[in-house]
Amino acid sequence: MARLSGVKDIEPWRSGAASTENGDNFTTNQVTLSDWQDGRYGHANAAVGLSATWACVQLIAGTIASLPLMIYRSENGVRTVAKDHPLYFVLHDSPNFDQTAVDFWEVMAASVELYGNAYALIERRTGGIVTALHPVRPDRMKVTRKLDGDLEYSWSDGRSYVRRSADVLHIRGPLGDGLSGSSTLSICSSVFSDAMAAEDAAGSMFRNGVNPGGVLSTKPDQQLSKEQRGDLERILQERYVGAMRSGRPMLLDNGLTWQQLSIKPQDAQMLESRKFSGEQICRIFGVPPAMVGFGDKASNWGTGKEADVLGFQKFALRKRLKRMEQSVEKQLIPLSERRSQGITIEFNLEGLLRGDTASRYEAYEKAIRMGLATRNECRALENLPPIEGGDVVTVQMQDIPLVNAINGDRNGQENGSDS
Secondary structure (H helix, E strand, C coil), X not given: CECCCCCECEEEEXXXXXXXXXXXXXXXXXXXXXXXXXXXXHCHHHHHHCXXXXXXXXXXXXXXXXXXXXXXEEECCEEEECCXXXXXHHHHCCCXXXXXXXXXXXXXXXXXXXXXXXXXXXXXXXXXXXXXXXXXXXXXXXXXXXXXXXXXXXXXXXXXXXXXXXXXXXXXXXXXXXXXXXXXXXXXXXXXXXXXXXXXXXXXXXXXCCCCCEEEEXXXXXXXXXXXHHHHHHHHHHHHXXXXXXXXXXXXXXXXXXXXXXXXXXXXXXXXXXXXXXXXXXXXXCCCHHHHCCCCHHHHCHHHHHHHHHHHHHHHHHHHHHHHHHHHHHHHCCHHHHHHHCEEEEECCCCCCCCCHHHHHHHHHHHHHCCCCCHHHHHHHCCCCCCCCCCCCECCCCCCXXXXXXHCCCHHHHXXXXX
């Protein structure tokens, strides 16, 4: 673009000069096409656009967010849900005015996966009671250690904030230190860059490459004139190009023949490369490829699928849940309260571990027969109302009260048998 003075817009750029008037070297705002692509690959958010990255993060963060975060109180060895605790509503229902618990914990879990850290500003009322948690974008956060050993958090979102560690909930990712966790996008940047390069190459091939579905040819001794070639191309475009015209029969004369083309070996190799990149990303996040649409057909159904789900729960989710539970418990519950009241914070995995109807009923039956649960406790898990007499713990086979079995008191059954 020309300046008002009429001088071409040529300015220094890195080691040389760049111009928006240079048609041979594509530039946009003084950035060449290659510079733009390199910058796009290096941008943290670019890798999230990959289908495998998005699917893995969505699966992990969405699953974690769907689990209710509970507060328990232990007294004399009995653990109960502490619904009367001031923090229960914040963690379980609504962390702040704008978000539900699912919204909040999905953002926090995704931040840990992508950036290695999740931050939330703690809002308190008089007495230090936590009333709200507001998520903070991890890419805007700067953490420093002060001379007194405390951590200082600074960020901006139109306004500048500086807070001490007591005012910021900080969940660190794996392989980090006291300041921060390790960013998956940074540590494995080469894998994401390769995957994005493969996606970009495939996109360029489909946008600009010449990949016809077939070849329309004449006999070796016959050539089309310029007018005939133009007419033929126009007819093909008008009658046979597009999804709505697919399958329409083609009428050929004057020795014209049509030869269908199959996928080229180099294109097939590109497809395999993109599939491998997706599986690499799944490996980084610890997600079985079949759970996000990769893998072979055998792993997507039956026992292979069940094994993947079980492995995902044990080896991928468990460590992430424990990391979040301990961080929240350590930073939001005073040590004195944890010791005096036995306060603990855990995600409720009951819904995640529920099997099909037959499996659940079989587990309930075993729990009742072994005296591990009452009938009303099992009915509550199925959202059914309690029944009269369903709060009595029974033992295997005889279905007598557990207290009577321990005391050897079986007069009720003996008298019934004598009569």
